[in-house]
Amino acid sequence: MKSKPLLAVSLAALIALVAGISYKTNQSNRLTPTENTSNNLAGQASQSVSTDVNQQLQSELNSLLGNYRKIIVLFADEKKLKEKERNEANRVGQALFHENLTRLNNLDLIIQKISSSKAEARLGSYEQVLTYIESNPDLYDADRLAFREVLLRLQKAIASEQTLPAIKLHKRVSEDIAALNDIEKEYDKELKEVFARFETRAIELKRERWDDYLVKLSKLYNREQILKDYGVILPYPEKLDKDEKEIFGYELPSKTIVLTFDDGPHASYTEEIAAILKQYNVPGIFFQVGQNVGKVDATGKQSLNKNADTSKKLMDAGHVLANHSFSHALLSKESGDGLHAEIERTDQLLKTINAKRSPLFRFPYGAKNKEGMQILQTLGLRSVMWNIDSLDWADPVPSSIVNRVMNNLEKEKRGIVLFHDIHERTVKALPMILDKLIAEGYRFATWDGSEFSVSQKANAQAEKAGITNITSDYQNSYAIVIGINDYVKWPKLQYAVQDAKAIRETLVNRLGFSNDKVLTLSNGEATRNNILALFHDKLAHAQLKKDDRVFIFFAGHGATRKLSSGRNLGYIIPVDSDPEQISVDAIPMTDLQNIAESLNAKHVFFVMDACYSGLGLTRGGGTSAFLRENAKRIGRQMLTAGGADQLVADGGPNGHSVFTWTLLQALNGKADLNGDNLITATELAAYIAPAVSAVSQQTPAFGSLPGSEGGEFIFELKKEGEGEFLNANTNQLSSEAIALNNKITEATVKAGSKEPIVIKNLSGGEQKIAAPKLVEGSSKQMAQRANDLGLVHYREKRYAEAEAAFTEALKYRPEFALAANNLGFVYLKQQKYAEAARWFENTLQIDPSRAIAYVNLGDARMFLNENEKAKKAFNSYLELAPNGANAAYVRETLKKL
Template identity: 60%
Template sequence: MMATTMVRPWLGMAGLLLGLLLAACSDKPPQVPQATAEAPVVASAQDPALLAALQQLLDKHRRIIVLLADEQDQSASDRATSTAVGQQLFHQALEQRRSVADGFAALLDSGRPERMSVLAALLDYIESDPGLYDADRLAFVEVLRDLHHRLAADSSLPAVKLRQRVDEDLAALAEVERTYNAELTHIFSRFQRTRAIALKREKWQDYQAYLLTRYSRTAILRDFGVVEPYPMAMDDGQRELFGRSLPERTVVLSFDDGPHRAHTEEIIAILKRYDVPAVFFQVGRNLGTVGEDGQARLGPMAAISRQLSAEGYTLGNHSFSHAQLSRSQGKDLQHQVMAADTLLRQVDQRRAPLFRFPYGARNAEGMQLLAEAGLKSIMWNIDSMDWADPVPESIVQRVLEQVEREKRGIVLFHDIHERTVKALPKILDRLIADGYQFAGWNGREFSVSRARAAASAEATVTTAYANSWAIVIGINDYAHWPKLEHARHDARAVASTLTGQFGFPASQVIVLEDGQATRNNILAAFHDRLADAGTGRDDRVFVFFAGHGATRRLASGRDLGYIIPVDSRPADFARDAIAMTDIQNIAESLRAKHVMFVMDACYSGLGLTRAGPSPAAFLRDNARRSARQMLTAGGGDQQVADGGPNGHSVFTWVLLQALAGKGDLNGDGLITGTELAAYVAPAVAAVAQQTPAFGSLPGSQGGEFVFELAENPEFLTATTDQLSAEAIALNGRLEASQEGRVAGSAATPVTVADLEGGRNTLVLPAAVTVSDRQRAQQANERGLQLYREKRYDEAAEQLTEALKLRPDFAQAANNLGFVYYRQQRYAEAVRWLENTLKIDPSRAVAYLNLGDACFHAGDHARARQAYATYLELQPQGSGAAHARRRLQQL
């Protein structure tokens, strides 16, 4: 595979341009156009019509890039024109995606013997045509996703192999997107993965420069045509509203083009969690149909709109079919407005009299029609461009910059994109932290309710860290103190968890072991790398120390704690160790918003401030407040239990279990510093002669350090690690110490020690609203944890719950089948592994598991077929040797 260097500027147009490539992948031209001048190298089995359609997608979306490439240099009027044209292209793309999908469906249903080779030839073009840049290939993401889904219906081996190939292509394109999301240049060869798409060395600027040699913005606008907006400069709130007349630091959230089967529910969950209102502008044909008799007939997606209304969100009219109404008149214009209104009234008679013109394109007749129908035009002055930009971070930055410039306004989002789901929490974090209020429709106007106005002084837990830093120290081989056994191993495990599970950049995780961990080196790591300008105000810093601790009684009678570097001497530790007062000074010198110290050593006398009960809505209090938190393993008169499972201390073992997910006590996918302490401290105290302590350093403003849990993509197999008997026994004791506390349960105060010998009451956040998809993922991950602990019946219950919430969850289906296999319930295992392959026939590992289940069930014919299919899909896979041995036995 060739290495690739690709650059995406953090700000500017690159995120948008990639989005336009992605959005445009399904644009609908009036006719199937001719292929571009670049002749691809493809197999003779190619379908000319489908190839031409793909090439036209690419050609048109290259034109969109050129159209908007110089946005920063365009006038406000030109930018508005470019955006309007881009939006039209996007919505045409939604139609074209259906057209291309129909072409794939017709080919697959045709029964033609060469249909798989035709599709393979199309993939050859997408994967390896020499005229394509990596960024070009992003134009085909949605096309490939649709093909991936359609191939799932065909369980033949050629279809399964082709689906696996598409899956690998999508993974490679995900890497391309991540690359353009980075500020620095990355070399793709570092990923060390084999993909069907061989990635090349390209910079975004080089790609953009290449396109400018082939296209001009002037010619594109001339060929496409320009939509001139209806002249309406007033924003008095009488005829239509853009948002500029809202009070300062007030915004309205609006979502167009829905409802969507999956993403609207996820948007609802986010809005409920942040307790903010929103308006959803619905496209009528998504809700149902209106017959010639004027009667509305609602479809299945209308239930989503009913849910929106029941949850208190406002429903608005976005026309029947998202037509360009500035070009409509008479009966056609009336139908677009009134048919959608009829459907909305059928959904809920309380529908709001709000209308949003598609593309913002309106004319005098349209405005007059709204006035006659008692509807009000609602526009926007802040465009997230989530309709075009696939990079969530870019969407976040764009919205925040526009809000900062406008100081108020109506924000345009779309609830039909996953990227909007990812960007929205980070936008809300920042807006709330900056003191913005969120207005909802009260029946007459947009206003902020009293309850929400009172809540606006609070903020949310932030996960939108700019940078993540860590200093991890582990010392076994002390020169003058007793040697330890597990401290170095503990430090390595923590560092691996930070860089792997939580995405801390390896270059920003400083690990000091044994002889490296001198007093000077430890202090230098803080002062030279992190203090002063080393960290930014939106960064986080995590510090872990595993080693000896000591306590000295001062003349005043107060105890002062120390951490012991590798070169400290017992008789001189007051001079050559690092006092807790030094740690406090270090904490105050860091600009980072959130800092957390976790010390697997025993001492006392830090002088932490006691954290009082958190406010009831403390989840809305984190984005603006700094945090300086510390969790320690025990008191000054205690010894660290250094004999935990898997070569860890008891404290670090419990810490790692918490970070693996058990510390998420309210089920929101986040682990705060308080939740970490509330899980770790009582658990360690229950199983070891230690009393962990937790609190905030002086100067902390009550914020929370936050870990965001990532989804676990693991499919259970025979090679999946399970815990040792010792670890399982300890985890059982830990669970008993939690007194029935489980993720998603109601908040219950937890009392832990502080480092002054007092008590610290921690009030945990209540359970939050999450979507069914998120609940399914959480149940699956609990099932994985229980499987590792060999609690198979409980694991099966959790995996069953995941499948109830999400019937097409192939990962949970495989995992449930494998749990049955471990229980020697082979018939049940076979059924669920076959269900997995019905959901996702390209999932090679499920064939391996199915082969094992059939082998033990005595069905050797099915076992042979399953093993053979696995080897076809993964001839060099981790289970290949096992499958070949089984075939020899059969």
């Protein structure tokens, strides 16, 4: 339900608190005032304090937004700025950004104060913040991105409460965070285009143009005034002796970069960035703020905090630790002992972490003076600047950060890149940047103790990893899906239409294809003329672009005829084809090859659930070099169900052929052999071919068609939230399907080994496909991967394996509510009811707004004969989801308890 109250209402709430008014919950999940009969002095004092705290809270929110807007104004037309003005804007912008970091710390303290006040006042304060963020008429959608961290802090604070009003507020905060993700995606896609409509949430997205937003901000703030308010105080670097010379990155070899990260270590983002760097096998240099890792007392004694463990892990992983001052002060204004302490204290702390810390130093904001440079020389430190600024501290949109870095590198061809490991946007942007850098052949340098040099080991690993670090990067995705059962003159089939329908649903629901771009023909519609018209007319009318992809699936009869030359030629059989007139009214594969070659699309992939040969292989899957440049190479590939004179096994599970059943399993994640959330055509073939051959008389074949330049068709697995919360309504596979999947699993074990996978090529010969290496990811990625595997095991009723997988997910991510619930449900299935109840309770402690977990908990309590506790859980579900999918079951169960 969307929220209507405006800021005036939240201010009225503050007045109400002073007047001795408390809050109660109404049916719209909002808090409304009611008279409070308690007017004792203690209560009044508590409310008075609460009012003061709320005023502080609103003040910090306003200031946070103000600085956020000022940063945007500073860089709204960055390309037009002269170098001096850009440098000054960068420094002032960073100052504004770090002020906001301080404000976030202040907000933490304020939220702590609020959490200790009375429940009514506490929830009223949370309500005030949400109403302001959701409904204030002065806020644009882009403004709301400034409050992401605030909402995350509120979510954590509210999660500790178990009252129903708190649970509802927690759910509301979660919906607001989801709405912010949608806002970010829209700006990510088209910054200057009109917003599309989204599902209504508490934050109601509007149709806004980025230009309109900038016009509004320009009326509120002026760049020159902002710079004046903060002072143009940073001089250009003075000419220095060679020994004092700063490093900017201009002297690095061509196509060589250094990745640097300032201001950490952060409690979570630093480790996530380290995990990304590990995945891509590239080095980083982390310029750390001393107070983030420890303290130095008056006697000079150092003491490290828990963040220092993160710093140690960075060095253990081969990264470099560097000095970024003790408090991130503006050192160009400092002098004497204060300036010396800012530099030396952090150096001592870094030495305590590891004596091999680097001698590199970076002035906060790049602001320095001559005295500071002399202190560096005295301490044996070296100043490192940058020549590629990602502006990740100012820009809220990850794709914009990516474009800025790549555009600057296109001009510079080399350099030191400035990032910050204290913000989520950097975590989102970094993989996209690394994908592009690897594809364009960049090498990654690091500090070797005396200079910046290319790490041969790291770059060799990055080159090997290039095969797994590919991205789809498609503009539009089209598909042609054809299924024919009711042939006029050929034997009828049973499952082809059902196969085509299932493939269509998977493309749209799982793989990100747009519903209107999946063109379908079935049975009588699939005549020769109609099939060719889809290619020649429909796709031609769609005006394919060079960055589009086209997927073609055909389920039906295939045939092979030997030509007078002795060469085999394969055909697909339309519904109206005559067996005696194949050469006239069937469609030869050579025609499809020509069509594929003529399509103005990057990648085209045929998957044919029919058996034939004579398709004309040119080459198989690309090498790692091809895959790294996948975005630049045309790809025309084909996977067939079998060869000539082989019959399609039309009796697989759930009304599918064996081939299509295996294909569906593959596209739902099983063919992601390296765990990178991408399935290449080669991975698909490597999974399907040995699997189908093992359970049928078919021999699938795979290869590239004429016109292919080694490009690789890619399916990107579409994640919808965190995944599925297991419950009694979760579908499991039939015994027939489980039996077949067990055979397939046995046949595909080699796909996870180091041995190459041998499959047929399109000419009938053999080809070897190297088994891809499993990609390591961040703790969140590894947890998600383990949870997804657990879901596969659960559907196949392999409960021991599912339990192990969900346990693994929780090892990576202890606060993973999804995995906690799913582990509980596996226990429930194994009749371990006490264990199940414990994990459902854990789930609700992590995420008290997760309604389905209350149903699961109620079931577990009921099996334990703890009926009163079961009633409480079931009633909590009905409070949260009175019209939910399980509401009828819960009401019937309550009648019996």
